[in-house]
Amino acid sequence: MSELPQHSRSAAEASIAKLHARTGMSRLLGWRHLVLRRLSQFGILLLFFGTAHWGWQATKGVPLLTGNLSSSEFLGLIPMADPFAVLQIFFAGHILKTESLIGAALVLGFYALVGGRVFCAWVCPVNAVTDLAGWMRQRLPIPTLFPLNRNMRYFVLATALILSVVSGVAAFEWVSPIGMTHRGIIFGMGMGFLALIAIFLFDLLILKNGWCGHLCPMGAFWSMVGKTAQIRVRFDKDTCTHCGECARVCPEPQVLNLKKLEQTGCVIPGECSNCGRCTDLCPEDSLRFALRPLIHRPAVPKVRATSPE
Amino acid sequence: MSVKNPARRDFLVKAAQGTAVAACGGLLWDYLLRQEVRAHPYALRPPGALAEGDFHAACIKCGQCVNACPYDTLKLAGAGGDMPIGTPYFTPREIPCYLCPDIPCMKACPTGALSPELEDINASRMGLAVIDLENCLSWKGLRCEICHRECPLKGRAIVLEAHPRGISKHAMFFPIVHSDACTGCGICEKACPTTEAAIRILPHKLVQGKIGDHYRLGWTEKSEITQDFKPGAATESGAPLKPGKKAPGVDYLNEGGL
Numbered sequence: 001m002s003e004l005p006q007h008s009r010s011a012a013e014a015s016i017a018k019l020h021a022r023t024g025m026s027r028l029l030g031w032r033h034l035v036l037r038r039l040s041q042f043g044i045l046l047l048f049f050g051t052a053h054w055g056w057q058a059t060k061g062v063p064l065l066t067g068n069l070s071s072s073e074f075l076g077l078i079p080m081a082d083p084f085a086v087l088q089i090f091f092a093g094h095i096l097k098t099e100s101l102i103g104a105a106l107v108l109g110f111y112a113l114v115g116g117r118v119f120c121a122w123v124c125p126v127n128a129v130t131d132l133a134g135w136m137r138q139r140l141p142i143p144t145l146f147p148l149n150r151n152m153r154y155f156v157l158a159t160a161l162i163l164s165v166v167s168g169v170a171a172f173e174w175v176s177p178i179g180m181t182h183r184g185i186i187f188g189m190g191m192g193f194l195a196l197i198a199i200f201l202f203d204l205l206i207l208k209n210g211w212c213g214h215l216c217p218m219g220a221f222w223s224m225v226g227k228t229a230q231i232r233v234r235f236d237k238d239t240c241t242h243c244g245e246c247a248r249v250c251p252e253p254q255v256l257n258l259k260k261l262e263q264t265g266c267v268i269p270g271e272c273s274n275c276g277r278c279t280d281l282c283p284e285d286s287l288r289f290a291l292r293p294l295i296h297r298p299a300v301p302k303v304r305a306t307s308p309e
Numbered sequence: 310m311s312v313k314n315p316a317r318r319d320f321l322v323k324a325a326q327g328t329a330v331a332a333c334g335g336l337l338w339d340y341l342l343r344q345e346v347r348a349h350p351y352a353l354r355p356p357g358a359l360a361e362g363d364f365h366a367a368c369i370k371c372g373q374c375v376n377a378c379p380y381d382t383l384k385l386a387g388a389g390g391d392m393p394i395g396t397p398y399f400t401p402r403e404i405p406c407y408l409c410p411d412i413p414c415m416k417a418c419p420t421g422a423l424s425p426e427l428e429d430i431n432a433s434r435m436g437l438a439v440i441d442l443e444n445c446l447s448w449k450g451l452r453c454e455i456c457h458r459e460c461p462l463k464g465r466a467i468v469l470e471a472h473p474r475g476i477s478k479h480a481m482f483f484p485i486v487h488s489d490a491c492t493g494c495g496i497c498e499k500a501c502p503t504t505e506a507a508i509r510i511l512p513h514k515l516v517q518g519k520i521g522d523h524y525r526l527g528w529t530e531k532s533e534i535t536q537d538f539k540p541g542a543a544t545e546s547g548a549p550l551k552p553g554k555k556a557p558g559v560d561y562l563n564e565g566g567l
């Protein structure tokens with residue numbers, strides 16, 4: 001950040017000091033999205049569980065939310081299906097019943113609007129485990145055992161699709177720790193918890209944000225969908241002091257490249273999961289959720305158009 | 310190209326490395342998949358399930374069939390057990406399928422892994438009841454016949470055959486299963502009073518043989534079999550007579566001067 005002389009060191013230090021001085025209410029507010037995300041993640045699982053085990057109904061004879069995250073039906077009416085699973089099944093040589101196809105289209109459309117990896121931060125049950133590992137890792141001096149390119153996940157995604165063709169079954173669905181977890185919680189865990197422990201240890205001791213940030217093909221799929229997101233983190237370059245605290249808490253810090261943000265006005269890359277860590281933390285309130293159409297791009301000369309990255 | 314454009318070379322090398330890692334991982338992954346898919350040949354599927362290979366491909370593991378079953382018959386396999394992961398199955402000795410006439414499980418299935426073509430629950434073929442003749446009480450000569458009495462398709466799926474027995478004037482009644490009517494619901498297996506069920510449901514491919522078409526059951530044919538094999542008419546060119554239609558296996562019996 002040396003080439004940004006307008007941001008003085010002292011302003012950044014003041015921001016950090018402001019952050020550490022947070023107490024009481026403002027500290028709690030700093031967790032608002034975290035709390036909401038956990039409520040959303042566990043709430044959705046609870047709806048599934050209640051419908052499966054306690055016969056929760058919307059009205060008489062109409063189950064509330066049956067199935068699981070792979071495919072479900074809300075109010076006996078609205079089908080939903082995991083588009084990544086449906087895609088794998090398609091590659092395995094099966095075109096599913098219309099109900100699944102409509103369900104997949106609905107889910108895909110929803111996440112294309114709110115942000116693909118909103119699934120990750122707000123729905124996926126594995127996220128609670130990887131968040132815990134990430135949180136602990138931030139407080140423990142554990143060096144990375146081996147680095148891994150964050151684009152690895154796209155290779156895993158491609159492998160999942162190729163293997164679906166080769167093996168004739170939806171390749172990721174048959175080994176997915178995400179499936180094992182949500183299915184396990186609703187329908188019986190078996191040995192699925194071992195996968196969770198493995199992910200936890202991997203993230204904690206081997207590679208920070210290792211699973212969600214580097215390997216998970218589902219996250220990769222949703223990252224690709226997320227490019228069209230209409231809810232995004234807006235960046236206010238006038239108030240930002242470049243203290244860099246946001247990138248420290250972000251599980252995908254590469255999306256918070258402040259130089260790029262100055263040009264785009266908001267976080268563009270699909271890897272952003274709209275988790276809201278940065279918005280809650282930013283001591284200058286420079287980062288906030290906003291609707292993409294309302295975010296006007298700041299009038300900065302376009303550098304990218306002429307120089308090749 | 311490498312010298313001229315280091316960025317491009319860098320990218321290509323990275324892509325190659327990524328592909329190599331994905332390929333190594335892929336092989337291991339593929340191995341796991343194949344192990345998992347053939348984990349358990351004994352899995353009994355809900356009514357209307359596609360053939361096992363297609364079922365494995367089409368079922369999205371959502372458990373809506375499990376939720377729909379009013380008897381809690383169906384279970385969704387957990388990870389690492391002996392049933393293929395995440396797929397629905399049932400264990401008749403615990404809870405059999407009670408053959409709901411409206412087939413709620415099949416209707417709940419969003420993928421078609423439980424085929425909507427199944428219209429009549431009695432046409433479902435989840436498995437086949439097989440009797441252990443050595444441990445069936447009826448075949449031992451006691452009057453049990455519970456499976457026959459409980460079978461929703463009694464008289465068709467299970468019939469009783471009376472056999473006289475030498476030592477007394479009381480006949481023995483042997484239950485016999487007919488595969489053309491047995492649904493594999495497992496109500497008989499659940500009802501069987503022996504310590505270990507003497508009648509149990511197994512997937513067809515594990516128990517059903519196949520006689521092959523080189524055997525012909527003469528008494529079931531409308532016409533004499535030999536009529537089919539009369540020598541063909543003499544050809545115009547006066548060539549030797551050729552045999553007419555052949556049945557497989559008949560040639561080596563009928564030719565060569567036997």
Ligand code: SF4
Nearest residue numbers: 120124126212216219
């Ligand atoms: S990256 Fe994968 S495991 Fe992590 S939150 Fe997203 S879908 Fe879940």
Ligand code: SF4
Nearest residue numbers: 378406407408409414
């Ligand atoms: S037919 Fe009825 S009892 Fe049998 S598996 Fe389906 S829902 Fe359950």
Ligand code: SF4
Nearest residue numbers: 368369371372374418
């Ligand atoms: S409802 Fe269909 S797709 Fe879902 S678990 Fe049952 S068989 Fe599989």
Ligand code: SF4
Nearest residue numbers: 460491492494495497
């Ligand atoms: S499984 Fe048993 S009870 Fe069910 S149809 Fe077959 S013979 Fe009858």
